[in-house]
Amino acid sequence: MSFLVVSGLEKRFGPVEVLKGIDISVPQGGFLVLVGPSGCGKSTLLNTIAGLETVSAGEILIDGARVNELHPSKRDIAMVFQSYALYPNMNVAKNMSFGMEMRGVPRAERKETVARVANMLQIEDLLDRKPGQLSGGQRQRVAMGRALVRDPKIFLFDEPLSNLDAKLRVEMRTEIQKLHQRLGTTIVYVTHDQIEAMTLATVIAVLKGGVLQQVGSPAEIYNMPNNIFVADFMGSPSMNLVPARLDRADGALVVSLKRADGSTTALPLHRPSDAARAHVGRDVILGLRPENIDDAPEPGATSGYHHPLEAHVEVTQPTGADTLAMIRLGGREAVARLRAETGARAGERRRFTVDMSKAVLFDPETEERL
Amino acid sequence: MAASAIETAVRTGRLTRALIYAALLVFAVYYLLPLFVMMVNSLKELDEIRGGNMLALPEIVTIAPWIKAWNQAQIGVQPTGLAPYFLNSIKMVVPAVIISTLLGALNGYVLTKWRFRGDTLVFALMLFACFIPFQIVLIPMARVLGFLGIAGTTWGLVLVHVVYGLGFTTLFFRNYYAAFPTELVKAAQIDGANFLRIFYRILLPSSGPIIVVTVIWQFTNVWNDFLFGASFADFDSQPMTVALNNLVSSSTGVKEYNVHFAGAILAAIPTLLVYIVAGRYFVRGLMAGAVKG
């Protein structure tokens, strides 16, 4: 049974359509991440769930009850804002207890709850300070504390980590993950950072221009992107998108890549979909993740799904853990993620293997997956 | 204009710098001169002014002109001095400033945090009202004040100053609250605070600086106003500026320059005091009124 349901949601600001028919549902205890480039409508969607913005059409259900008409404070939600939105004139303890004060919770109970949550987040020694006296990471903790004291049905996070430096961001990401595991509360989380989305989510929803592109588990989104936009947006470095042709050779489907000298390389396709079968003889876009192009001289790698390929190496970028190689593939630049100790050198022609079991095909016209 | 902002990459030679300082000093003298003249001559006997040098320090210091200006000089028909008019001004300024500031704060809050269709037009109409020449409202205003039964009273003047101060107070608070994070308002909504509570628990406690700016601006403007006072006040509600003008330009009798100067300083003291105590905020108000960005 879904705990949070968004169905047929539309939002217009005057003539501008910001959300165009959004359908998402999340089970209880799920972690939904809304991801997309800026201006895609993800924050607006979060605001409509919070009740901070009205909806033009559609429905929002929390725990089976329609909340469209409910005031934000009546929806049993808590929200952590990008700027943290700590009340500058109140100290940390007041910030955390303000909501309870508004709901008429007795003073003693307020104090106890604040103490408990402060202990959980290890911010007890900050309780008397004003927000202006806190570091970025501390403010972030207080903002979470303010949400936690509510013990809500759903936590809403609006890009909560985007104002932190890189190191702190990774730390807080882990912190949020632990919190989610411990409390088991449903979370809706907005970010433009696809790594955050992949690491935190149980369900990812990718938005673009107010339209939902795909909803699914991180693995689904990563391995089976619905369209070129999702393929390109999720993953870093992003998926290689190589122009190719879908042909039939010896009764099997092959993807033909053009090479610089005019000849073609044929890569056999595994378990092609019906849509792909119907597309034979036409242009396609081959989608390959960088880690599915390798130069490991594994014996027998050419058997199974791994197919050999020769390509020109343009530059190599060692990252420490592995080495990225920019190679020429089908007339385009493509990235291969190689082992750190690879012998690949800039300027050489090198033999690679491609894992075709992970390959996806897109229709270049509709940009949809085949 | 914090000290750290005093930073320019322009470099100048030593002679140039000496000339710059000299020029700046000359200007300082120019701006101080009238105040100096008022001050010294308000402490002189009348004969000394007539016979002598306006820039010279008094040979005999006397505070008699001050006393006369304060509670003896003939203004209108009664020899009351300026004291009752000073009180009139205070009775007018205090409520006018409080009411217009409060309304301005609420208006600014609504116009930035509870925006609605057409709010920019509402604001534009209020803003233009700041700049109209008040001659255009004098005739109907006189009638409306009469209709309301407050013609010639201090409360009539309060109403006038509140109405024509609203544009500026709204402008000040609107610009200030525009920079106030809207996320704080959202957070407070989720916390269950309603419209008014968000205002006085979240926004108002952070509004100290803009309240000071607005209060000073309104205080200075209302205190210094002459046109409305001259148009709508009776003898017993005339503000200080009108009384001072009556004192100075009454054509009967001897011109008591020393008393006039003392009276002028008395009329200037409240606003000068505010300027000395909170000049920074005064300038901020001036700039906000001039450079609306």
Next chain:
Amino acid sequence: MDYGRYLRGWAQHALPRLVLAPSFAAIVLFVYGFIVFTAYLSFTNSRILPKFNLIGFENYEKLFGLRHWSTAIENLAIFGGLYIAICTVIGLTLAILLDQKIRSEGVLRPLYLYPMALSFIVTGTAWKWFLDPGIGLEQTLQSWGWASFEFDWIKDRQMAIYTIVIAAVWQTSGFVMAIFLAGLRGIDNEIIKAAQIDGASNFRLYARIIIPQLRPAFLSAFVVLAHMAIKSYDLVVALTGGGPGRATEMPATFMYSYTFTRNQMGIGAGSAVIMLMMIAAIIVPYLYAELRERRHGG
């Protein structure tokens, strides 16, 4: 019960606009309603009291035939032109001088600005006696031994309008300085450094790089000064009382005397309408640009 809840919900929803409503209503009535009323009166033959029968443009024809009015307009042109020009020059000069890392800036700046805190009536009183040939500057310089020194502009029909310029410049030029100083402080220092590396002298640096970037400050200063010039009333009353004779008549004093002492309310209303139109011609484009810019920026 349900109805009560509905009502409360509606009240919460409408509350922001309800809070704004009294102020807005006051502005609509007391500003725009009054403008319409005064404009209407300018088309009637109202004298001591308002009358409501329309007589067309007669008042405006009379107005522009009046010598007092043409004097007022001439005076406004002289006063406004000089006032704006001199304030701008002094303000800009002071701002540039103060922007040279002057150590005592904190002391000097408030000295230049304090006249802005004074009432024009106080300023008028001070300058009225300071410029009075009998006791003021003229006598002082003569007593210092410059026997031939004469400065009686304030008593001179031709020159009295310039004394108003002197006093008004004294009051406002410090404020213009503050506008320009804020503009100067807003200029990116790196641009100045780049120009110096390019070999620009200080004079050229200001003439070619810095002053051109002060355009918004010039515009603000112009708008503020122009609208103050059109509205000048207090200072004229306090300094010259419109005299000698009616030599320093300005539109604002004209309006007041025709409406309230000469009992020509229709003509007075007409002059107020002309004043409003002058100010609107300056302010409306400015506000329009400001508001539009802000909306686009935000």
